[in-house]
Amino acid sequence: MTRGEPPRRQQNRKGQGGLLRIEIEQAAWKLLDEVGSPEALTLRGVARAAGITGPAIYPHFPGLPDLHARLREIAFAHIAEQTDAAVAGITDPRTELITRYRVYVDLGQAHPARRKLVLTPANAVDPNAAAALDTLVEVLDRCVAAGLSHSTDTRLDTALTLAAITGLREMQGVFPLPPLHTAIEELVVRLARLTG
Numbered sequence: 001m002t003r004g005e006p007p008r009r010q011q012n013r014k015g016q017g018g019l020l021r022i023e024i025e026q027a028a029w030k031l032l033d034e035v036g037s038p039e040a041l042t043l044r045g046v047a048r049a050a051g052i053t054g055p056a057i058y059p060h061f062p063g064l065p066d067l068h069a070r071l072r073e074i075a076f077a078h079i080a081e082q083t084d085a086a087v088a089g090i091t092d093p094r095t096e097l098i099t100r101y102r103v104y105v106d107l108g109q110a111h112p113a114r115r116k117l118v119l120t121p122a123n124a125v126d127p128n129a130a131a132a133l134d135t136l137v138e139v140l141d142r143c144v145a146a147g148l149s150h151s152t153d154t155r156l157d158t159a160l161t162l163a164a165i166t167g168l169r170e171m172q173g174v175f176p177l178p179p180l181h182t183a184i185e186e187l188v189v190r191l192a193r194l195t196g
Contacts, residue, residue, distance in 0.1 A: 021060045024050045028067055029074060038068055038117040069122060075114045076128030079107055080135070093142035094149075094196065098188050100136060101165050105184055108169060119166065133158065140192055150193040161191040 027050035032041060043064060047057040061067040086103045090096045108115035118129070136158045143149035151157045164187055169180070177183050188194065 020050075020052070020056075024052070024057060024060055025070060025074065027051075028071055032071060032113050032117065033111065036113045038071070038113065038120060041067070043067065065123070068117065068120065069126070072117055072120075072122060072126050073128055075118045076126050076132055078114075079104060079118075080128060080132050082107055083132075083135075093139050093146055094194055097136070097139045097143060097192060097194070098185050100139065101161070101188050102181055102184050105165060105169060105180065108166075133162065136162065143192070143194060148195055150195065157192055161188055164191055 024046060028041065028046045031046055031049045032038060035041060035045075041064065043057050043061060044054045046061075046067065047054045050057070061070070083100045083103045087096045087099050090099060137155050140149060140151055140154040140158050144151055144154060165184060168177075168183055168187060171177060172180055172183075178186065
């Protein structure tokens with residue numbers, strides 16, 4: 001082993017190839033945060049971070065788009081997990097909706113490389129991304145049912161709100177906007193047609 005190289009990992013026993021895939025995913029996830037951009041990831045770099053040879057990664061991820069797709073899937077699952085945890089115990093759908101958008105923006109600020117990854121166009125819509133959108137639509141539907149929103153097309157209003165929220169962070173510091181969480185709430189109230 002040369003200086004600067006990570007130690008070689010112990011080989012999994014026969015039939016435990018799934019463990020190696022998980023180790024590769026974990027190494028890629030960590031490396032993504034370190035390099036700061038999905039474009040800076042390489043399969044060889046991920047293999048090195050996982051302590052395996054370059055060729056050993058290809059049965060699990062034949063190309064970088066495959067790795068990006070898997071990391072995007074993990075990222076959306078993480079967003080769902082964090083937003084669900086943040087709204088646990090909230091019974092008011094209006095408060096829940098605003099909180100979910102706040103957490104989404106906060107996660108993007110805390111992990112800019114992951115944010116860039118989930119916003120990189122892909123060949124297909126990630127199922128976890130679709131589920132996250134469906135959750136927001138369902139919460140807005142509950143707002144409408146409770147008389148807390150005048151939305152007549154909750155899916156369209158949710159998609160537009162999500163698109164606007166996603167771009168909001170980039171506008172901070174460029175235009176005179178209120179503080180980020182205040183701007184998020186104002187944007188959600190207007191685009192989701194919330195009342196009260």
